Amino acid sequence: MRLERLLNLLGKSQILITGPNVFYFTGFSGEGWLLFDGKEFYLLTNKLYLEEAKQKVDFINVVDGFNIEWLKKNLDEKDLFVDEVGLNVAEWEGLSASFELIRVAKKVARLRVNKDKYEVENMKKACQIAERVFEELLNVVRVGMTELELVGYMYAKGLELGAEDFSFYPIVATGAGSSVPHYKTSRKLIEEGILLIDFGFKYNGYCSDITRTIFLKKVPDGFDKIYETVLKAKNEAFEKVRAGVKARKIDEVARSFIENAGYGGKFIHGLGHGIGIEVHEMPAVSPGSEDSLDVGVTFTIEPGIYIEGKGGVRLEDDVYVGEKGVEWLSGPAGDIIVVT
Numbered sequence: 001m002r003l004e005r006l007l008n009l010l011g012k013s014q015i016l017i018t019g020p021n022v023f024y025f026t027g028f029s030g031e032g033w034l035l036f037d038g039k040e041f042y043l044l045t046n047k048l049y050l051e052e053a054k055q056k057v058d059f060i061n062v063v064d065g066f067n068i069e070w071l072k073k074n075l076d077e078k079d080l081f082v083d084e085v086g087l088n089v090a091e092w093e094g095l096s097a098s099f100e101l102i103r104v105a106k107k108v109a110r111l112r113v114n115k116d117k118y119e120v121e122n123m124k125k126a127c128q129i130a131e132r133v134f135e136e137l138l139n140v141v142r143v144g145m146t147e148l149e150l151v152g153y154m155y156a157k158g159l160e161l162g163a164e165d166f167s168f169y170p171i172v173a174t175g176a177g178s179s180v181p182h183y184k185t186s187r188k189l190i191e192e193g194i195l196l197i198d199f200g201f202k203y204n205g206y207c208s209d210i211t212r213t214i215f216l217k218k219v220p221d222g223f224d225k226i227y228e229t230v231l232k233a234k235n236e237a238f239e240k241v242r243a244g245v246k247a248r249k250i251d252e253v254a255r256s257f258i259e260n261a262g263y264g265g266k267f268i269h270g271l272g273h274g275i276g277i278e279v280h281e282m283p284a285v286s287p288g289s290e291d292s293l294d295v296g297v298t299f300t301i302e303p304g305i306y307i308e309g310k311g312g313v314r315l316e317d318d319v320y321v322g323e324k325g326v327e328w329l330s331g332p333a334g335d336i337i338v339v340t
Contacts, residue, residue, distance in 0.1 A: 002024065002025050002111070003025055003041060003060075005111055006025065006036075006108070006111065007036070009107060009108070009111065010081050010104060010107070010108075012036070012038055012039075013036075013038065013077075013079065013081055014035075014036065014037060014038050014075055014077050014079060014080045014081065015035070015036040015080075015081045015082075015083075015104075016033055016034070016035055016071070016080055016081065016082045016083065016095075017033060017034035017035075017083045017108065018033050018034075018082070018083055018084065018085060018086030018087050019083065019085040019086025019087075020085070020086070020277055020278050021034070021083050021085070021086075021108055021109075021112075022034045022043075022086070023205055023277060024111075024112055024277055026043055026056075026057050026060070027056055027057065027205075028043060028045075028049075028052075028053050028056050028057050029205065030045060030048075030049035030052055030053060031045060031046060031048070031049055031066060032044055032045035032046075032049065032053065032066050033066060033086075035065075035071070037074065037075055037076075038076070038077065040060070040061060041060040041061065042060060042061045042062070042063055042065065043057050043060055043061065043062045043063070044063060044065040044066045044067075044070060044071075045062065045063075045064065045065075045066050046064060046066045046067075047064055050062070050064055068091065068094045068095060068098070071095070071098070071099075072098050075099070078099055078100045079099070079100045079102060080095065080099040080100065080101055080102065081102050081104045082095065082101045082102065082103060082104065082105075083104055083105045083108045084101075084103050084104075084105050085105045085109075109281070109282055110282065112276055112277070112281060112282075113274060113281070113282050113283065113294075113296070113297060114294060114295065114296030114297060115276060115296050115297070115298050115320070116296070119206060119276065119298075120298065120320055120322075120329075122203050122204040122205070122206035123203075123206045123207070123208060123275070123276070123298060123318065123320075123329055124329055125162070125203045125204075125206075126163070126167070126200065126201050126202060126203040126206055126207055126208035127208040127210070127318055127329045127330035127331075128330075129158055129161045129162060129163045129201045129203060129208070130158075130199065130200050130201050130208045130210050130330060131210070131330060131331065132157075132161055133154050133157045133158050133161065133199075133201070134197070134210070134212055136157055137150065137153060137154060137157070137197075138214070138337070138339060140153055141190070141195065141214075141216070141339060142190070142216075142339075143189075143190055143191065143192055143216050143217065144189055144190065145189070145190055146186075146187045146188060146189055146190065147172040147173070147174060147185045147186055147187070147188050147190060148172075148185060148186065148187050150172050150190070150197075151169075151170050151172055151185055154170060154199060158201045162203065163201035163202060163203055164201075164202050164203065164204075164205075165201070165202045166199065166200065166201060166202070167199075167200035167201055167202050167207035167208060167209055167279045168199075168200065168207075168209070168279045169185070170185060170197065170198060170199035171183050171184075171185055171196065171197070171198035171199070171211075172185045172190075172195070172196075172197050172199075173185070173194075173195070173196040173197075173198075173312075174188060174189075174190045174191050174193075174194070174195050175191040175193055175194060175311060176309055176310055176311055177196075177311075178194045178195070178196035178213065178306075178311040178312040178313070178314075179306040179307055179308050179309065179310060179311050179312040180306075180312075181268065181269055181304065181306065181312070181314070183196075190216065191216070192216050192217045192218055193215060193216060193217075193218060193219075193220050193223075193311065194213065194215060194220060194223065194311040194312070194313070195213070195214050195215070195216055196211065196212075196213045196311075196312060196313070196314060197211065197212050197213075197214070198210075198211040198314065198316065199211075200279060205277050206276060206277055207275055207276065207277065207278065207279045208275075208318060208329070208330060209275055209279050209300055209316065209318060210316050210317055210318065210330050210331065210333075211302055211304075211314045211315060211316035211333075212315065212333055212337075213227065213230075213312075213313045213314060213315060214337045214338070214339060215336065215337065215338045215339070216338075216339050217338070217339070217340060218338070219336065219338060220310070220311065223311065223313065224336060225261075226263070226305050226307070226313050227313050227336045228336070229257070229258060229261045229263060229305060230258070230303050230304060230305055230313045230314065230315050231315055231333065231334075231335075232257060233253075233254040233255075233257040233258050233261075233267075233303040234254065234301055234302075234303050234315050234317070234332070234333070235332070236253050236254060236257050237250050237251075237253045237254040237257075237271060237301050237303070238301055238319065238326070238328070238332070240253045241293060241319065241321065241326045242293075242326070243293065243294055243295045243321050243326075244292055244293070244294060245292065245293050246289070246290070246291070246292055246293075247272075247283050247284060247285040247286070247289040247291045247292065247293055247299075248285075248286065248287055248288065248289045248290075250271060250272075250285055250293065250301070251270060251271040251272075251285055251286055251287055251289070252287070254267070254271050254301070254303045255267055255271070255287070255303075258303060258305060263305045266305045266306055266307065267303060267304060267305060267306075268304075268306060269286075269304070270284060270285055270286030270287070270289075271285045271286065271301060271302065271303060272285035272286075272299050272300035272301045272302050272316075272319075273285060273299060273300055274297065274298065274299045275298050275299060275300055275318055276298060283297060283299060285299055285300070285301070293321050294321065295321055295322065295323055296321065296322075297320075297321045298318060298319065298320050298321075298329065299318070299319055300316055300317070300318055300319070301316065301317060301319055302314055302315065302316030302317075303315065315333040316333075317329070317330045317331040317332040317333060318330045
């Protein structure tokens with residue numbers, strides 16, 4: 001079905017698929033490219049992955065041909081549609097020397113926007129694992145452990161619960177570090193006060209992505225109000241999600257709520273992003289987005305307020321726009337948590 005959709009999109013031309021879309025179309029996550037030569041599909045891999053590929057992919061040709069020379073020998077036409085996201089510069093230049101390349105990455109990415117039942121179920125499971133890990137970590141997190149110690153605990157617990165990996169390297173930000181949205185987790189000792197945890201897990205190749213902000217022993221002055229503002233902004237945005245609504249309209253709801261609460265300029269990123277086999281996909285849920293939240297779309301809602309030098313609060317959950325309505329895939333985050 002997915003391969004048929006690809007041909008319906010691009011026609012029966014020569015097509016080279018790279019990067020995460022190889023997994024999307026074949027279920028194979030090792031090194032390789034997916035090729036349509038105008039007549040047949042091929043999974044091109046190398047000897048290190050050939051046995052695995054043949055075991056996992058039995059519906060198209062699987063060959064030892066993960067190189068440009070194989071393409072040059074086996075393709076008849078000069079024009080080549082290329083989903084270029086998985087190519088490095090050398091590969092792009094090598095292909096360009098032999099073929100007329102036509103970029104199609106954005107077109108192909110749109111095929112992944114609307115999720116089917118199988119995809120949604122895997123994302124729900126990934127979210128359930130993340131939720132369980134969060135519940136369990138509340139019993140072990142303490143002042144004086146390092147941010148990286150907590151990451152190690154989360155990873156082990158996630159694998160124990162059935163995850164195959166993190167969706168991305170987690171953000172565990174203590175104290176003032178929580179005011180940096182893309183903070184780099186380190187060996188810093190966890191302090192009293194704010195602890196922001198942004199993480200997710202993969203299940204059958206599909207991602208979850210949630211953020212929780214908790215407080216250890218005490219809530220710094222003013223952050224109880226900040227937390228409540230972020231929570232309400234998140235819930236207000238969710239209530240406005242409808243099939244077909246423009247993504248920027250949902251961003252506007254949360255942004256306006258935060259501004260009206262007195263924190264204008266402190267919400268410094270988009271409200272969310274699509275999620276699936278990658279943690280960041282289409283659609284963009286941001287002020288300038290032209291994307292729509294149609295039936296089948298899965299995305300995050302993650303408002304935040306960041307006070308430079310003091311700390312920040314971000315709450316994030318995953319959302320699905322279904323035929324019967326809109327639902328949270330994770331959580332959602334609730335009232336303020338103080339770990340004593």
